[in-house]
Amino acid sequence: MKCSNRLICKLKTTEEGVIIKIKNDLQGFDEEIHEKLLKDGWRELRPKSIMGQLPLLIPIMIINLLIVQFIMRIFTQTSGIADYQISGTIQNTEDLLKYALPFLVMAIVLIVVHELIHLLFIPNFIKSDNTYIGLTYYGGCVYTTDVLSKYRACLIYIAPFVFLSIILNVISGVLGLYNIPLMIFIILNSIGSSGEILELILILLQVPKGAKIVNNGMRTYFRVPLQKQDNRTMLYPKT
Numbered sequence: 001m002k003c004s005n006r007l008i009c010k011l012k013t014t015e016e017g018v019i020i021k022i023k024n025d026l027q028g029f030d031e032e033i034h035e036k037l038l039k040d041g042w043r044e045l046r047p048k049s050i051m052g053q054l055p056l057l058i059p060i061m062i063i064n065l066l067i068v069q070f071i072m073r074i075f076t077q078t079s080g081i082a083d084y085q086i087s088g089t090i091q092n093t094e095d096l097l098k099y100a101l102p103f104l105v106m107a108i109v110l111i112v113v114h115e116l117i118h119l120l121f122i123p124n125f126i127k128s129d130n131t132y133i134g135l136t137y138y139g140g141c142v143y144t145t146d147v148l149s150k151y152r153a154c155l156i157y158i159a160p161f162v163f164l165s166i167i168l169n170v171i172s173g174v175l176g177l178y179n180i181p182l183m184i185f186i187i188l189n190s191i192g193s194s195g196e197i198l199e200l201i202l203i204l205l206q207v208p209k210g211a212k213i214v215n216n217g218m219r220t221y222f223r224v225p226l227q228k229q230d231n232r233t234m235l236y237p238k239t
Contacts, residue, residue, distance in 0.1 A: 029217025042214070042221040045202055053198055060197050064190040068165050072183065075173025106185055110164075111140040114189060117160045118142040123152065145215055150203060150222070153213040157200040161193035 038044075047053050115133055119142045125131045131144040148156070169186050172178050199220070207213065207222040214221050 029219060033216050034219070037214070037216065037221050040223070042223040045199075045206055045220040045222060047202075053195070056198055057194050060201075061191055061194040064161070064165070064194055064197065065187065068169060068187055068190045071166070071169045071173065072178070072186075075170075075176075076178060102181060103184070106181055107188070110185055110188055110192070114160045114164065114192065115140040115142050117163055118156055121152070121156045121159050122146070123148075143215070147212050147214045150207050150209065150211050150213060154200055154203055157196040157203070160189065161197060165190040165193065 047056075119125050119131070119133050122128070122131055122142070122144055123146075125144070128144065128146055130146050131142070133142050134140070142156075165186050172182055172186075203213065203220075203222075208224055211222045211224045
């Protein structure tokens with residue numbers, strides 16, 4: 001739900017159908033908006049910097065992997081992916097492409113599906129003028145500056161991990177669909193979800209019940225509203 005700026009696009013419905021609006025940059029951290037939010041009673045989620053969150057990411061990543069491996073072990077009666085073997089050797093460029101190309105395709109599919117799941121849980125994402133899906137240096141991202149409820153924000157953050165690393169994992173085990181590409185897909189998603197699970201934990205620990213949540217660049221703010229507010233209140237002008 002938060003991402004650093006790079007190529008982003010916006011789907012929007014019109015009388016002519018669905019159009020795609022593309023920007024090469026999204027609204028990053030704005031000091032004026034930051035000051036306005038603090039003045040209006042919003043509080044910043046902490047730790048607010050990526051470096052501050054890094055020590056917390058590693059244990060969450062390990063826990064995610066253990067959860068995924070535990071589910072795989074239940075259905076395979078093994079230690080999970082470690083007991084699957086990949087045969088073959090890489091002797092030339094053709095062999096390299098043979099192995100690398102499927103994993104590249106899988107990575108692209110993972111990024112697209114992962115971010116679409118985030119997007120689908122954002123209320124009225126097609127009508128919103130402040131919700132985007134795009135690419136950054138480290139992968140895909142979904143970004144919105146619409147004001148969200150605590151429950152909705154938690155749902156958006158955890159959805160890809162639940163659907164792709166838990167539900168898909170269980171269904172694959174029940175139906176006997178496990179194979180190396182699918183297991184790697186599930187594991188990579190659990191790793192990629194670590195930052196989102198951390199954000200979820202920070203929200204659960206710091207944000208009180210009934211509070212609203214909004215993003216300003218990579219920073220998250222929360223406030224308990226004095227009166228009922230529209231969840232789609234916008235901090236940024238329409239573009």
